[in-house]
Amino acid sequence: MHLYEDLIAINRSPKLIEATINRKDRVLNAQNKRRGVAARRGDGTLGEIIPGETPLTDSGYVVARGPIATVEIGIEVKVLAKAMIKQIDRVINDLKNQVVQFKRGGGRPICIAVIGINQAESTVGYEGDRAFPTTGKQGFLHPFQEAVEAERRLRAAAAPEFDEFLILRFKATNAPPYPFEWVSYDETRLDYAAALSRISARYQQWF
Numbered sequence: 001m002h003l004y005e006d007l008i009a010i011n012r013s014p015k016l017i018e019a020t021i022n023r024k025d026r027v028l029n030a031q032n033k034r035r036g037v038a039a040r041r042g043d044g045t046l047g048e049i050i051p052g053e054t055p056l057t058d059s060g061y062v063v064a065r066g067p068i069a070t071v072e073i074g075i076e077v078k079v080l081a082k083a084m085i086k087q088i089d090r091v092i093n094d095l096k097n098q099v100v101q102f103k104r105g106g107g108r109p110i111c112i113a114v115i116g117i118n119q120a121e122s123t124v125g126y127e128g129d130r131a132f133p134t135t136g137k138q139g140f141l142h143p144f145q146e147a148v149e150a151e152r153r154l155r156a157a158a159a160p161e162f163d164e165f166l167i168l169r170f171k172a173t174n175a176p177p178y179p180f181e182w183v184s185y186d187e188t189r190l191d192y193a194a195a196l197s198r199i200s201a202r203y204q205q206w207f
Contacts, residue, residue, distance in 0.1 A: 003075060003114075003196075004028055004046060004063045010193070012200035015207055020046075020063050024055045027066040044075040045102075047109075071109040072207055073199070074102035079116035081174065082123050082134060082143055084150040095158040110202050112164040112195075117151055118143040119183050120171040133175070143171075163202060166195045 007016060019026035029045045047068035049055055055064035076098040078091055095113055102109045120143045125132040134142045151167060159165035168191075169183035182188045 006196055008062055010196050012197055013204040016203045024064050025049050027055050027064045029068040043077040045071045046073040047071045070107050071102055073110045075112045077114045080150055081118045082125050084146040088150055088153050092157045096161050099161045111162045113162045114166050116168045117147050118172055119147045119169055120173050123173050124175045164195050
């Protein structure tokens with residue numbers, strides 16, 4: 001939701017402003033489903049509202065939501081916190097498959113991946129009440145020991161399928177008092193703002 005709000009806030013695509021704010025015939029789909037199209041849902045889709053439906057606007061937000069007939073922008077989010085290499089093939093396959101799902105039913109959607117990668121010196125996983133802290137040994141590597149290789153594999157195998165592939169590097173231990181920080185706030189801010197600008201330019205060109 002916030003990425004779409006930010007696309008409006010930077011005001012770089014008159015077509016997106018006209019469609020979402022003035023006409024309100026492009027909306028965020030809360031259920032991430034298209035009527036009549038069998039496809040796995042993404043994490044956030046924007047498209048043409050079904051004719052006859054009334055767009056709903058939540059307090060504090062400018063982009064309305066409602067049921068959609070098409071996908072013009074599709075977003076898939078993944079967060080890698082620990083045991084990254086163990087699950088990297090599944091994550092890559094999920095990402096690549098989601099692009100196929102966004103494109104089902106025709107059209108040329110802007111496909112976006114947002115990937116969080118933990119680089120903390122240690123973290124904790126949980127299964128029920130059992131805690132599994134990383135140890136730095138094989139099979140229980142700390143996040144910072146896997147992060148670079150995980151990012152390399154994602155960029156090589158999954159990024160080419162997307163129009164925008166945004167990596168968010170963070171540090172989180174998942175243990176009290178649950179600290180969180182960006183690896184570099186300034187780089188994260190610049191990467192995100194640049195991605196918003198490119199997405200806006202594509203919308204202006206494609207739609």
